[in-house]
Amino acid sequence: MEILYVLIPLGIVLVGVAAGVLIWAVKSGQYDNLEAIGRRMPDDEP
Amino acid sequence: MSAIDWTVYDRPELRDTVSTDVGGGRREVLIGADGMHCAACVGRIEKLLADVTPDPRISLTSRTVEFRFDPEQAPLSEVLRRLDRAGFKPQVLAQDGGLQGQTAERRDALARIGVAVICAMQVMMLAWPSYTDGGVIDPGIDQLLRWAQLVVATPGVFYAGWPFLRGAWLAIRGRSLNMDVPVALSISIAYVASLVRTVLGGGEIYFDTATMFVMFLLIGRFVESRTRAQAGERLRLLAGRRKLTAQRETPDGTLETVPLSVLAVGDRLIVGPGESVPVDGELLDTAAELDEALLTGESRAVLHRSGDALLAGSVNLGQQPFALRARSVGASTWLAQITQLLQRAQTQRPRFQILADRLAGWFIFVVLLLAAGGAALWWHAGADHALSVALAVLVASCPCALSLAVPAAIAAAASRLARLGVLAANPAALSRLSRVDTVLFDKTGTLTRSDLTISGVECLDARDEAECLALAAALERGLTHPIARAFANAPSRKIALDQRQVPGQGVSGTIDGAVYSIGAADAAADAGIETVVLLRQGETALARFTLATVPRPEAAQTLTQFVGAGIAVELLTGDSDAAALALARQLGIDEVRARQTPEQKLERLRELQAQGRTVLAVGDGINDAPFLAAADVSVAMPQGAALTQTRADLLLIGDSLAALPPARAVARLADRRVRQNIAWAIGYNLSVLPLAMAGVLLPWMAALGMSLSSLLVVANALRLRAAMPPDTAPEPRPPLAEAC
Numbered sequence: 001m002e003i004l005y006v007l008i009p010l011g012i013v014l015v016g017v018a019a020g021v022l023i024w025a026v027k028s029g030q031y032d033n034l035e036a037i038g039r040r041m042p043d044d045e046p
Numbered sequence: 047m048s049a050i051d052w053t054v055y056d057r058p059e060l061r062d063t064v065s066t067d068v069g070g071g072r073r074e075v076l077i078g079a080d081g082m083h084c085a086a087c088v089g090r091i092e093k094l095l096a097d098v099t100p101d102p103r104i105s106l107t108s109r110t111v112e113f114r115f116d117p118e119q120a121p122l123s124e125v126l127r128r129l130d131r132a133g134f135k136p137q138v139l140a141q142d143g144g145l146q147g148q149t150a151e152r153r154d155a156l157a158r159i160g161v162a163v164i165c166a167m168q169v170m171m172l173a174w175p176s177y178t179d180g181g182v183i184d185p186g187i188d189q190l191l192r193w194a195q196l197v198v199a200t201p202g203v204f205y206a207g208w209p210f211l212r213g214a215w216l217a218i219r220g221r222s223l224n225m226d227v228p229v230a231l232s233i234s235i236a237y238v239a240s241l242v243r244t245v246l247g248g249g250e251i252y253f254d255t256a257t258m259f260v261m262f263l264l265i266g267r268f269v270e271s272r273t274r275a276q277a278g279e280r281l282r283l284l285a286g287r288r289k290l291t292a293q294r295e296t297p298d299g300t301l302e303t304v305p306l307s308v309l310a311v312g313d314r315l316i317v318g319p320g321e322s323v324p325v326d327g328e329l330l331d332t333a334a335e336l337d338e339a340l341l342t343g344e345s346r347a348v349l350h351r352s353g354d355a356l357l358a359g360s361v362n363l364g365q366q367p368f369a370l371r372a373r374s375v376g377a378s379t380w381l382a383q384i385t386q387l388l389q390r391a392q393t394q395r396p397r398f399q400i401l402a403d404r405l406a407g408w409f410i411f412v413v414l415l416l417a418a419g420g421a422a423l424w425w426h427a428g429a430d431h432a433l434s435v436a437l438a439v440l441v442a443s444c445p446c447a448l449s450l451a452v453p454a455a456i457a458a459a460a461s462r463l464a465r466l467g468v469l470a471a472n473p474a475a476l477s478r479l480s481r482v483d484t485v486l487f488d489k490t491g492t493l494t495r496s497d498l499t500i501s502g503v504e505c506l507d508a509r510d511e512a513e514c515l516a517l518a519a520a521l522e523r524g525l526t527h528p529i530a531r532a533f534a535n536a537p538s539r540k541i542a543l544d545q546r547q548v549p550g551q552g553v554s555g556t557i558d559g560a561v562y563s564i565g566a567a568d569a570a571a572d573a574g575i576e577t578v579v580l581l582r583q584g585e586t587a588l589a590r591f592t593l594a595t596v597p598r599p600e601a602a603q604t605l606t607q608f609v610g611a612g613i614a615v616e617l618l619t620g621d622s623d624a625a626a627l628a629l630a631r632q633l634g635i636d637e638v639r640a641r642q643t644p645e646q647k648l649e650r651l652r653e654l655q656a657q658g659r660t661v662l663a664v665g666d667g668i669n670d671a672p673f674l675a676a677a678d679v680s681v682a683m684p685q686g687a688a689l690t691q692t693r694a695d696l697l698l699i700g701d702s703l704a705a706l707p708p709a710r711a712v713a714r715l716a717d718r719r720v721r722q723n724i725a726w727a728i729g730y731n732l733s734v735l736p737l738a739m740a741g742v743l744l745p746w747m748a749a750l751g752m753s754l755s756s757l758l759v760v761a762n763a764l765r766l767r768a769a770m771p772p773d774t775a776p777e778p779r780p781p782l783a784e785a786c
Contacts, residue, residue: 004187008172008194015168015198022160026153 051303052123052130054291055138060305061122064138068114075122077111081134094128103149111136155268158206162261165202166254169195173254177746192244192251199253203237207260209267223410225445231414232440233259236745239433249430255441255749262756266450269457269760292324293317295369306375313372317362320526327370329354333549334368335527336360346498346577347528349550359668363527365547413443420739427741434745438738441748443731447755451723454763459716462767467700468709475695477720478678479713481660485608486651486673488665489619489626492683493633493703494595496666498532498577502592507583514589516540518581521555521564529566529579532593552579560584595625600704602633607707609634614659618647620669647673664706666690681706716766723759730755 025031055061065075082091088104091111095102098120102113111129115122122138129136172195175183204211210233213226236252236259243249294304295314306324309315314330317323323336335347338360347363350356356370421436460470470476487493503511519538522530525547542555542562552565564581576594580587608615616637619626626640639650651673654661663670663677666686674680675693682694684701691697698705734751737743743751 001184001187005190008190011168012194012197015164019161019164019201022164023157026157026160029149029153031156032149032153 052126053121054303054305055122055126056117057305060291060307061117065115065122071118072114072116074112074114075138077113077126077129078137079109079111079129079134080137081132082109082111087134090132091129091134094132095125098125152272155264155271158209159261159264159268161201162206162257162264165198165206166257166261168198169202169254169257172198173251189247192247195251195253196241196244199237199240199257202257202260203233206264207233207256210260210263223407223414225410228410228413228417228440228444229259229263231417232256232437232444235433235437235440239437250434250744252437252745255437255745258749258753259441259444262753263444266453266756269450269453272457309372309375311372311375315370315372316367317370318367319362319365321367322361323356323358323370325358325372326374327356327372329356330369330371335363335549337363337526337528361526363525364549365525365545409445413440416443416735416739420741423739424741431741435738435741437745438741438743438748439735441745441752442734442738442743444752445727445731447727447730447752447759448724450756450759451727451763452720454760455716455719455723455766458719458763458766459712462712462716463696463709464699466708466712467698467702467705469697469699470695471697472695475679476713477717478660479662479696479710480717482613482662482679482710484614484616484654484659484661486616486618486647486654486661486663486677487635488667488670489617489621489629490595491666491686492664493601493617493629494597496685497595498528498593499596500532500536500591501576501594501596502590504590504592505588506590507586507588509588511589514581514591517557517562517588518564518579518591520557521545521553521562521581525553529577529593562588595629597629597633598703600702604703604706605633605635611707611710618642618650618673620667644669644672648676651676664703712766719763719766723762726762727755727759 055064061073065073068074079091082088082104091104092102095111095113098115099113102111104111113125115125126136126138172191175191176188207230210226210229213224214230217224217227233256236256240251240253240256243251291303291305292309293301293316294309295316296302301316309325315324315327329350329352332352334350334356336350336356338348338357348360355373362368417436417439420439421432424432424435456470456474456476459476463470490496500515503514505511505514509517515533515536516538517540519533519536520540520542522533523538523542523545524530525545527547530553540557542557545553545555547553548565550566552563554561554563556562560583562581562583564579566577566579576592579591579593581589581591605615614637615635616639617626617630617635618639620642621640623640626638630636630638639646642650647670651661651663655676655678660678662679662681663674664681664683665671665674666683668690670682670686671690671693674682674690679696680694681696681698682691684691684697684699696709730751734743734748738748
């Protein structure tokens, strides 16, 4: 079971990444307005 | 319409009322853009504002643009002129402030919830082996899992749990107790004790308890604040739509746009067609017709002659602008006095809240005392056990389910009501709605449609009915007068040239070369219930139209349902006796009071309340506002005055009275759920507390029990969204935005 000494820290790192991505997504406004996005046509501007 | 002088919005006194300082010399402003219809419009506005502000917040659903600007570099007037020229009909909305930081707050709450959920789940997984294999687990792995839990739980407690720690610290520093104190205490005891034991390598740890606790409490708070914020957003937009400027005539005869706040008594003001009167004043032109329906409840156009007093908020129905002399300004206008009456009515409400706050303080004190008592009781069994008992007491007594009991049910009921076409602006009113036993209705715009309807056509000449209607519709086309609006739906391919409106007499125009006119038949014949209009060609009368305010099609059924449920129904109106009695007969209402002033309406309401009645008031006009505010539950119609809508508890966004009885059914159901939830939550807390004190209930069991209990309460509340009160199929709601 020595592999757990690698897997558990690795799992923690992945959790950290997931939490970081979530915070980034929320703070950059991804969840601000869930209904209006669907109405918005694809913008052909760069 | 003439070009609008936007530069008035650059004057400091007006600029400071419509925008708020956000620091760094920049200001934030909210603008209504009624000309915005589709996603392409959003893109155009973004481009128009590109050099002023990098990220405007454009909402298609509410048709508003919110952005920050630097008054030094880009004056507000410049932005408004651009939007106006692009056809977006900008309208600067008055800001009440206080809701600015909402987006940031919501993002923050979501991020914390996300972290709390992730951490709680991970800690649970890492803690699982020690629960299931306690004793046989390899000591090295056991220690590894403890350290792993410590690492994962740390952000869960300090980042996600920060609002509780901070709230508790602020309360203690202010020498008071709030709900955050026991929460912060239990998570910090759990964390610190577990930390010490992890480092020393032995004993029970409580990271799972701490993180799970934070997660459930955060979710509970979020649900509660969202319900309030959603209703608040719509009200903020409504409140903004009041008039802020007036057209003033300068001594040399030119017009200038000025903020209302600088107007003085005696100023000569001009009110354009379709515009509302900015302040109370005296009419200077020979005659003008005004729509005062929202102010007084009078359903027909009111003709004023030179020298008559005009009320602020009434709308010019004529084709021509008229002049008036300001007679009272600022706080002395009729509208401002109504607003004051309103505030007085509102301040007499929340006694219950104060009581609840005082009780909460005592409750927390008792909990802390019990936790300390539990620890002292078990001190003889060792510090470890004493700590475990104290923690179990703190967690078990957490009124988590209790604090969710009401908001969860209210949130579920509010979403249920929204599907019925009712916006619960003040969710707290739902519990009162379930106890309502008397309903007071306003007449115009509430029980009746606000517009006149053609109820009869009598042909007096050779022409047939369809042709007469077509002629009349052509003459009235494009006018805002109530009589003209009645003809708006009549089919007509004819075109009237040289259309001319004379206040108090009617409209004339040329159709196919002949001169026609339409106007009130005879003022004396007008009995007050219906309006009779004559169509003439030259001097020959062609047809007689009878116009009446008809009750809403769903009114009779709604009233029957209320009466059937044993609820008293009463009609209070500012309109004439004849009109009120006719409607009451038609709908079968026994109690009628006509010619009521706002004060009289309020008085009648207080009288009913003094008899112990729980009163639901339905209205739409500004004259209804005070009595709506004082009612136990107030309902406003969507086409009424913005002022009234902002103060109402419920708003009928579906524009149908038929939603009221089912709304009451939902409220009763919600009330039952709230009671069940509260009973369960209190029962749970009371029954586990002795177990925790006795040391039987371990902290992790307390945390699990609390979580399950909270879930049960939420699930019970959510049943409201699915359950459908019988025989109340909802009206289909109109789509929010039309096609471009």
